[in-house]
Amino acid sequence: MTLEMSAPSAAPTTQPRPAKGPRRGPSRGASEFAELSATIQGMGLLERRYGYTWTRLSAAVLALGGVAVGFWLIGDSWFQLIVAAVLAVVATQIAFLGHEAAHRQLFTSARWNEWTTLVLVALLSGMSSMWWSRKHTKHHAAPNQEGKDPDIESSVLAFTPAAVKQRGRVGSWFAARQGWFFFPLLLLEGLNLHVLSIRALCERGAVKRRWVELSFITVRLGGYLAAIFLVLPPGKAAAFLGVQLGLFGLYMGCSFAPNHKGMPLVPESMKVDFLRRQVLMSRNIRGGRFTTWLLGGLNHQVEHHLFPNMPRPNLARARVVVRQFCAERGVVYTETGLLTSYGIVVQYLNRVGLGARDPFECPLVASYRPRG
Numbered sequence: 001m002t003l004e005m006s007a008p009s010a011a012p013t014t015q016p017r018p019a020k021g022p023r024r025g026p027s028r029g030a031s032e033f034a035e036l037s038a039t040i041q042g043m044g045l046l047e048r049r050y051g052y053t054w055t056r057l058s059a060a061v062l063a064l065g066g067v068a069v070g071f072w073l074i075g076d077s078w079f080q081l082i083v084a085a086v087l088a089v090v091a092t093q094i095a096f097l098g099h100e101a102a103h104r105q106l107f108t109s110a111r112w113n114e115w116t117t118l119v120l121v122a123l124l125s126g127m128s129s130m131w132w133s134r135k136h137t138k139h140h141a142a143p144n145q146e147g148k149d150p151d152i153e154s155s156v157l158a159f160t161p162a163a164v165k166q167r168g169r170v171g172s173w174f175a176a177r178q179g180w181f182f183f184p185l186l187l188l189e190g191l192n193l194h195v196l197s198i199r200a201l202c203e204r205g206a207v208k209r210r211w212v213e214l215s216f217i218t219v220r221l222g223g224y225l226a227a228i229f230l231v232l233p234p235g236k237a238a239a240f241l242g243v244q245l246g247l248f249g250l251y252m253g254c255s256f257a258p259n260h261k262g263m264p265l266v267p268e269s270m271k272v273d274f275l276r277r278q279v280l281m282s283r284n285i286r287g288g289r290f291t292t293w294l295l296g297g298l299n300h301q302v303e304h305h306l307f308p309n310m311p312r313p314n315l316a317r318a319r320v321v322v323r324q325f326c327a328e329r330g331v332v333y334t335e336t337g338l339l340t341s342y343g344i345v346v347q348y349l350n351r352v353g354l355g356a357r358d359p360f361e362c363p364l365v366a367s368y369r370p371r372g
Helices: 026-042 050-074 080-102 110-123 129-141 161-165 169-175 178-186 189-202 210-231 234-259 274-280 289-294 301-306 312-328 338-353 363-368
Strands: none
Touching: 026 274, 026 312, 050 080, 050 210, 080 110, 080 129, 080 234, 110 129, 110 210, 129 189, 129 210, 161 338, 169 178, 169 338, 178 234, 178 338, 189 210, 189 234, 210 234, 234 338, 274 301, 289 312, 301 312
16 A cells, blocks of 8 residues: 655655554554653643733734724825734734634633634634634544545645546646645635635534624624725725735645645545554644744644644643654654745645656555565
């Protein structure tokens, strides 16, 4: 059995690929993760960091308030485009906090986390937290697994070789060059997130807290548009919206794209133990505290996938433990620089679009194959 290697073979890793070894069954993988989990819990890395939580929540509200005051004071001026850019950064940082609340990283109380997510994502960001949570939960359950991970489902971009086969002539032409279109397309992602959120909330069927979210989103988007067109003439208002939504989508996409794009793809029918499923399909981004702030903690993607409810400030300490644990067991732990990861994503998307089929025997597969 082989996996498609969805990144160039030169993609840097911190550990060498292990040689073929004895067959590992699910019980072996489960016991390994239980051992790692016990170590992490013993270090207190799953305990909530309330000082961090309240500091970040307060800073988010103050930053958003500061942007609103600055917008009002500047008034009818093209300098408002700078305010729009700042607002895009603030909105993305608030979305990162919403991501943490959705994973129950901020509070021990499920109710507190849920309502914090609603306020941060729906009221302050104008998106559906329930729609996003459902999608993101499926991703965490099966990262990079075909037919199960919604983040690699075919859309404008083809993330898997199978998706390319479904394209017509125009679609195939685009797919062959899609890597170069990836970052420009992210400029539309902010608008897309708002549209998908509203569409999901308006669908038939049961939707938890549908009317709460619709009310929050209406207040957020309605108030936002009213304020912009009240202060700015139509041309400047449109430019403000374009800059804010464009940079918001670009920032969000550039933060999430390095995590799994270009990592191995898992066939839909393949069974993988939890430890290897999360480690081998995830990529960390090197860097210190600024990188962690810039990417909302998503630079520690391996640790986040292994322990989704771990508070962001504890991820760096967990990284040291997880990396050593994986090295001792021959599990490839991947890290790259941020710019390198973007290069991998572009190359991968172009390779998929061109129909590349370079076979890659993933360490995960080799570890399940008996000697002989």
